[in-house]
Amino acid sequence: MAAAIVSCAVSVSCLESVEPTPESTVLSIQPLTPYVRGVETATSSRFQMEFRIRNNGTRPVYLDLAYRRFEKLVDQRWELAAETTAAPFTAVRTIQPGVQISVVFSVVHTRGSSSFELIEHVRGLYRARLRLAYNPGGTDQVPVEDSYSRPFAVTE
Amino acid sequence: MRRCLVVVLPLMLVSSDAMAQVTDAPQRVSNATMLVVNAALGGFTAGLWRAAAGKPSWTAFGRGAAAGTVVFAGKRIIGEATSPAWWFGRQLAAVGSSEVANAAQGKPFLQTAVLPLGPLRIHIDRSARRKVSPRLDLASSIATIAVASQDGSRFAIRESVSTGAIVFLVPETSNEVGRSSAGVVTISELAPDGKFPPLEGKRSVLSHEIVHASQYDFGFSAWGDAMQSALAKRNSWGRRISSFVDINLALPIQLGANGIIDYEDRPWEREAVSLAANGR
Numbered sequence: 001m002a003a004a005i006v007s008c009a010v011s012v013s014c015l016e017s018v019e020p021t022p023e024s025t026v027l028s029i030q031p032l033t034p035y036v037r038g039v040e041t042a043t044s045s046r047f048q049m050e051f052r053i054r055n056n057g058t059r060p061v062y063l064d065l066a067y068r069r070f071e072k073l074v075d076q077r078w079e080l081a082a083e084t085t086a087a088p089f090t091a092v093r094t095i096q097p098g099v100q101i102s103v104v105f106s107v108v109h110t111r112g113s114s115s116f117e118l119i120e121h122v123r124g125l126y127r128a129r130l131r132l133a134y135n136p137g138g139t140d141q142v143p144v145e146d147s148y149s150r151p152f153a154v155t156e
Numbered sequence: 157m158r159r160c161l162v163v164v165l166p167l168m169l170v171s172s173d174a175m176a177q178v179t180d181a182p183q184r185v186s187n188a189t190m191l192v193v194n195a196a197l198g199g200f201t202a203g204l205w206r207a208a209a210g211k212p213s214w215t216a217f218g219r220g221a222a223a224g225t226v227v228f229a230g231k232r233i234i235g236e237a238t239s240p241a242w243w244f245g246r247q248l249a250a251v252g253s254s255e256v257a258n259a260a261q262g263k264p265f266l267q268t269a270v271l272p273l274g275p276l277r278i279h280i281d282r283s284a285r286r287k288v289s290p291r292l293d294l295a296s297s298i299a300t301i302a303v304a305s306q307d308g309s310r311f312a313i314r315e316s317v318s319t320g321a322i323v324f325l326v327p328e329t330s331n332e333v334g335r336s337s338a339g340v341v342t343i344s345e346l347a348p349d350g351k352f353p354p355l356e357g358k359r360s361v362l363s364h365e366i367v368h369a370s371q372y373d374f375g376f377s378a379w380g381d382a383m384q385s386a387l388a389k390r391n392s393w394g395r396r397i398s399s400f401v402d403i404n405l406a407l408p409i410q411l412g413a414n415g416i417i418d419y420e421d422r423p424w425e426r427e428a429v430s431l432a433a434n435g436r
Contacts, residue, residue, distance in 0.1 A: 015314055121330075125355060
């Protein structure tokens with residue numbers, strides 16, 4: 001009985017780790033800095049981050065410039081914080097093999113609106129998910145696990 | 157309802173916070189300074205009680221000071237930020253706090269001890285007929301109900317089992333990432349379990365708050381329990397209540413201290429910040 005209680009306690013006594021972010025071999029999506037300062041005003045909250053995207057593969061990759069999705073860590077799990085709804089691959093940028101580019105993505109949340117409530121209090125740990133494809137039209141997309149950035153912090 | 161508020165509001169005010177903003181954080185102090193302060197606090201507490209009883213106080217001061225170093229050792233272990241460290245550190249500090257009370261009352265070495273376990277306090281008295289008696293900590297129980305009824309708050313079983321304290325996860329709406337109210341801990345659900353500077357990691361926040369819980373234990377054992385025992389001896393109702401319930405009568409002192417000292421200047425915040433930083 002005592003052994004069962006102890007083993008039960010041990011099994012739940014480990015704190016849950018941060019949900020892992022997939023590692024990509026084809027693309028490297030790195031935030032320029034480990035953290036940025038977010039802004040919270042009476043009407044909005046926002047932040048922006050510059051990413052360096054490197055194509056480590058052998059084929060050109062096309063980045064959908066109109067799309068970005070940010071996920072925020074809540075109780076060690078990644079939850080959707082913001083996502084654009086523009087038509088896919090209307091504006092693209094080519095990343096040739098072995099080439100690194102920089103892009104700046106920003107997120108703005110208007111207070112009181114129903115979307116992106118997780119960003120209302122801007123501080124936290126985030127990761128970005130971009131949309132990339134092997135053709136300009138976006139029909140041959142790279143696997144989802146290759147499209148995540150490394151996590152970065154947003155402070156106040 | 158009004159009576160309930162009268163009890164709950166002071167509990168909320170007496171709580172200690174771990175704030176996210178580094179610029180506002182209390183300055184760290186060295187381990188040596190904290191050791192000396194804890195020893196002095198143990199010594200003066202024991203010495204004052206003995207002096208108030210009209211007994212020689214120097215021996216009590218020495219015993220209390222030695223016990224104060226044990227309290228510090230426990231809190232230092234809490235700063236290591238692992239589950240065994242949180243458990244062992246808090247219990248070791250509680251034994252040290254109990255020994256301060258023993259010295260204060262002129263009792264033999266480790267005759268009594270009070271160990272915290274969630275909302276309970278396990279009273280051990282080697283000379284009593286009933287050697288082990290669990291009692292409900294009234295302040296912790298009220299704090300638990302108050303926190304549990306907050307919007308978005310949820311009981312964190314992993315964190316509670318890991319630390320031995322009652323822990324709740326709460327939504328983060330300000331720069332406050334943690335809070336300890338009468339030994340009941342709340343922690344922001346945004347705190348990551350890992351190193352993502354400048355965000356404060358979950359383990360660091362938990363260590364900070366468990367140090368506060370340990371400080372609460374000291375106030376309880378060295379001051380509150382002794383005051384309750386003294387009152388219970390004079391009143392039959394007090395004796396009956398004291399068999400089952402602990403009322404931390406030192407709480408108003410802690411409340412007053414929090415009310416008159418700014419967050420950054422509070423010595424207990426500086427200690428918690430410094431000890432939690434040890435485990436990073």
